[in-house]
Amino acid sequence: MSSSLVQTAVPIVAYCASSITMTLVNKLVLSSFQFHMVFFMLAVQAFGSVALMVLANRVGLNVKYRAMNMPDAKTWFPVACSQALMLYTGGKALEYLNVPLFTVFKNLTIIAVAYGEKWVFSAAVTPLMLASFGLMVLSSLVGAWNDITFNGWGYFWMTSNCFASAIFVIHMRKVIKQVSFRDFDTVYFNNLLTLPLYMVLSLVQENWTGFFAYYSDNANSAELSSFVRGMLISGVAAFAISYCSPWCLRTTSSTTYSMIGALNKLPIAIFAMMWFPDPVSAGGVLAVLLGFGAGLVYTHAKNIQKRDQPQGAQVLPPPISMDRLEQSNRSDISK
Numbered sequence: 001m002s003s004s005l006v007q008t009a010v011p012i013v014a015y016c017a018s019s020i021t022m023t024l025v026n027k028l029v030l031s032s033f034q035f036h037m038v039f040f041m042l043a044v045q046a047f048g049s050v051a052l053m054v055l056a057n058r059v060g061l062n063v064k065y066r067a068m069n070m071p072d073a074k075t076w077f078p079v080a081c082s083q084a085l086m087l088y089t090g091g092k093a094l095e096y097l098n099v100p101l102f103t104v105f106k107n108l109t110i111i112a113v114a115y116g117e118k119w120v121f122s123a124a125v126t127p128l129m130l131a132s133f134g135l136m137v138l139s140s141l142v143g144a145w146n147d148i149t150f151n152g153w154g155y156f157w158m159t160s161n162c163f164a165s166a167i168f169v170i171h172m173r174k175v176i177k178q179v180s181f182r183d184f185d186t187v188y189f190n191n192l193l194t195l196p197l198y199m200v201l202s203l204v205q206e207n208w209t210g211f212f213a214y215y216s217d218n219a220n221s222a223e224l225s226s227f228v229r230g231m232l233i234s235g236v237a238a239f240a241i242s243y244c245s246p247w248c249l250r251t252t253s254s255t256t257y258s259m260i261g262a263l264n265k266l267p268i269a270i271f272a273m274m275w276f277p278d279p280v281s282a283g284g285v286l287a288v289l290l291g292f293g294a295g296l297v298y299t300h301a302k303n304i305q306k307r308d309q310p311q312g313a314q315v316l317p318p319p320i321s322m323d324r325l326e327q328s329n330r331s332d333i334s335k
Helices: 003-031 038-058 070-096 099-120 127-145 152-179 184-205 208-215 218-251 254-263 265-275 282-308
Strands: none
Touching: 003 038, 003 070, 003 099, 003 218, 003 254, 003 265, 038 070, 038 184, 038 218, 070 099, 070 152, 070 184, 099 127, 099 152, 099 265, 099 282, 127 282, 152 184, 184 218, 208 218, 254 265, 254 282, 265 282
16 A cells, blocks of 8 residues: 555544544433533533643644634634534534434534525525435435434424534634634634633533532442543544544545545444444434435535636635534634
């Protein structure tokens, strides 16, 4: 195997592995323990990302970011708040829905973003994109129809997350040109600004009294150990996805990177079906396959749109992946 192939394959595998790990660990932490501490988990992920970014920068890895400053912080803080809303609603949706169904419904965010861009940025919606939207809606209908453990709260939080995600992406694209953020600047500012917000909300909203009372019982010590390990892994995975995304983008083309994001949904769904005890139906599998196909069609449509754009014209990048709760912070948003 040639060295150039290895140099390309390693970041692709690293990006896929970190994305899959993040989504599955999030689901584990948010649904498998007695207490569902969404804000605390987000705080751990934000702290892990910032701490490991600083460490990586100090040891000489290619992690460079703009120092925190008041003018940029004031401009970026509303974006960070909208990200917090997106991640919280995504966490609540993952608490109630299984991962394959979550990935199916997450595609509806793409439709909301596309029409939001059409309204805000006058972006075009092509016939091929409309075809992909039709597949996305069909996959969601099939998924909901075959959802054996239908949960009204899950669908409420999933709908909220789709709208919150669209607001975050569109708002981010408007503000990012003002501050000229690149690569890790967005990740650093998002995590550092939202960390105190998550901690305050966790202390105010989450049942810490019950948490300490439950886990102070020796009978629950094994579960506490698993909870702590899950939190630590989620913090490391948050940094990993933040590092691997721009690394993958730098060593491949934007077209390849977008296609990897679309292809990655299928192994996430398959691993979730194998790992979690949620019931799997034939209709649910069909919904995942339809959603997977819709993602490929949409990515192809965006790549064609970019290829056919007149020279020098501004091209809006594809909607960011949600790999932090099916995660955010893909660096190509700033391109």
